[in-house]
Amino acid sequence: MKPIRIGTGAGFSGDRIGPAVDLARDGALDFLVFECLAERTIALAQIDRLRNPAAGYDRHLERRMRAVLPDCHRNGTRIITNMGAANPEEAARKTAEIVAELGLPLKVASVSGDDVLDRIGACALDETGQPAAALGDRLVSANAYLGAGGIVQALNRGADIVICGRVADPSLFVAAMVHAFGWSLDDHHMIGKATVVGHLMECGPQVTGGYFADPGVKDVPDLATVGYPIAEVAQDGSCVITKLPGSGGLVSRATCIEQLLYELHDPAQYFQPDVIADFSSVDFQEIGPNRVAVTGGSGTPATGYYKVSVGARDGWIGQGEISYAGPGAVARARLAGQITTERLRPFSNRIEDMRTDIIGLDAILPGSGTAPDPRDVRLRVAARCTDSEAAQAVADEVEGLYLSGPAGGGGVTTQLREVIGIRSAYLAAADVPISVQIVGEPA
Amino acid sequence: MKLHDIAHGRTGDKGTTSNISIIAYHPEDWPKIEANVTADxxxxxxxxxxxxxxxxxxxxxAMNFVVENALKGGVTRSVAIDAHGKGLVYAVLELSL
Incomplete structure (x- = not known):
């Protein structure tokens, strides 16, 4: 069997859409994957769904589908995505509506079962050791990281578009390979290799020159037009990572090594719902311009437990920023931080965590640098509070610096947002049944 | 010499844990990096x-540092401006060799 071609059309919900359109049109793809769910996204989507039962899926779903569907149909490219977020069934129904409107004969499937909110109460949270139920009415979501199984079922039943909620990111890709090559999900070696491919691909342009450029030491050509990645995977699990000819960016041994280690802990034990993948033998070889061959990779049986992301309301963050420039800018910003802290003292029992940073000097990296004072800096005060009133006070006190702060303070911005904290728990896979539904067909 | 002159890397995040990769540009620099860029x-x-x-x-x-509790409160609860710690690899690349 000839190699299959899998493209990544998005590596996060807010990702750019143009490169996905390019891949759909010119990539000669068998599969186009959109990975759009970060740790917190699904909890926010769950809150949307509580307000409106027809909501809770990715807010860019419609725009993305309309942008790529005609080309995907023309080229026989099937779509796999977790844009279903907290409501895969409704996302599939909406997509089927768009498909019908465009007059395309495409089958849309949803994969659900990841929502385990009704079963999570007794499970201990990793961070606190307490059962999830102890969060009381602050608990808003619990979603298990499913494996590739449900998506494979949907593809085997002929779905052209598969929409799921929380599925481990690499599994979106593993499913395409398992379906195309007929591998068994119990073939740990092949699933381990497939997980390597999925892991390299799941962040889209992070393997083709995005999140990489460092002028003078790590230059990337034409980053403005960076092409999103294509994996050419062969039946034996070997793979070439590349991108569209004429697109910007870079696929090199260095971009691939950086992405291999991204969000990884022990390279020999990458815990996934499908497998414990072993990346320690993975190697890369540049075989042509922007073509890197991937070899190695293996796996051992999965633990039989799914990781669960537990979302809970966790207070409010209020923040504000103000700029100071010219001689003494840093001293004025420091003074502004001190008096803001002092003015917030009446709220101290409602402030759980607070920090003041001087942007341009010490806001990002731990410890203190040795750089000379910059010409302008920006004070930032941020606090996580028990309630929105206290958080608003933080923003208000920064704004108050206009008139009651040090000289020359300008350009205030403020922000207030509710915090949805994410914690982890584990559930036995046997307690997480998966349901696959094709829109318009009986379950 | 700064590590940044001979190595590159990137930061990833999971919960409160940050992972930082450090990769030599040239194999001949690897022994120096392995000996000097330690967990301590x-x-x-x-x-x-x-x-x-x-x-x-x-x-x-290449090496991969797993830094537990680097992201105080975790990405979702942190009051840091760079809650993911995307820039943290540059604190390591700043090291003098």
């Missing part, structure tokens, strides 16, 4: 309260 030196950058584990992949001239 990385832990010292972050100060008390973190636990650092180093994994090495010599055939890729």
């Amino acid at each position: 030196r990385v832990a010292a950058i972050f100060g008390p309260g973190v636990k650092v584990t180093r994994y090495t992949l010599p055939h890729l001239c």
Whole structure:
């Protein structure tokens, strides 16, 4: 069997859409994957769904589908995505509506079962050791990281578009390979290799020159037009990572090594719902311009437990920023931080965590640098509070610096947002049944 | 010499844990990096309260630091401006060799 071609059309919900359109049109793809769910996204989507039962899926779903569907149909490219977020069934129904409107004969499937909110109460949270139920009415979501199984079922039943909620990111890709090559999900070696491919691909342009450029030491050509990645995977699990000819960016041994280690802990034990993948033998070889061959990779049986992301309301963050420039800018910003802290003292029992940073000097990296004072800096005060009133006070006190702060303070911005904290728990896979539904067909 | 002159890397995040890869541009620099860029030196950058584990992949001239509790409160609850710690690799690349 000839190699299959899998493209990544998005590596996060807010990702750019143009490169996905390019891949759909010119990539000669068998599969186009959109990975759009970060740790917190699904909890926010769950809150949307509580307000409106027809909501809770990715807010860019419609725009993305309309942008790529005609080309995907023309080229026989099937779509796999977790844009279903907290409501895969409704996302599939909406997509089927768009498909019908465009007059395309495409089958849309949803994969659900990841929502385990009704079963999570007794499970201990990793961070606190307490059962999830102890969060009381602050608990808003619990979603298990499913494996590739449900998506494979949907593809085997002929779905052209598969929409799921929380599925481990690499599994979106593993499913395409398992379906195309007929591998068994119990073939740990092949699933381990497939997980390597999925892991390299799941962040889209992070393997083709995005999140990489460092002028003078790590230059990337034409980053403005960076092409999103294509994996050419062969039946034996070997793979070439590349991108569209004429697109910007870079696929090199260095971009691939950086992405291999991204969000990884022990390279020999990458815990996934499908497998414990072993990346320690993975190697890369540049075989042509922007073509890197991937070899190695293996796996051992999965633990039989799914990781669960537990979302809970966790207070409010209020923040504000103000700029100071010219001689003494840093001293004025420091003074502004001190008096803001002092003015917030009446709220101290409602402030759980607070920090003041001087942007341009010490806001990002731990410890203190040795750089000379910059010409302008920006004070930032941020606090996580028990309630929105206290958080608003933080923003208000920064704004108050206009008139009651040090000289020359300008350009205030403020922000207030509710915090949805994410914690982890584990559930036995046997307690997480998966349901696959094709829109318009009986379950 | 700064580590940035001879190595590159990137930061990833999971919960309160940050992982930082460090990769030699040239294989001949790998022994120097392996000997000097230790878990203890990385832990010292972050100060008390973190636990650092180093994994090495010599055939890729690469190492991966797992820094537990680097992201205070975790990405979703942190009051830091860079809550993901995307820039943290540059604190390691700043090291003098």
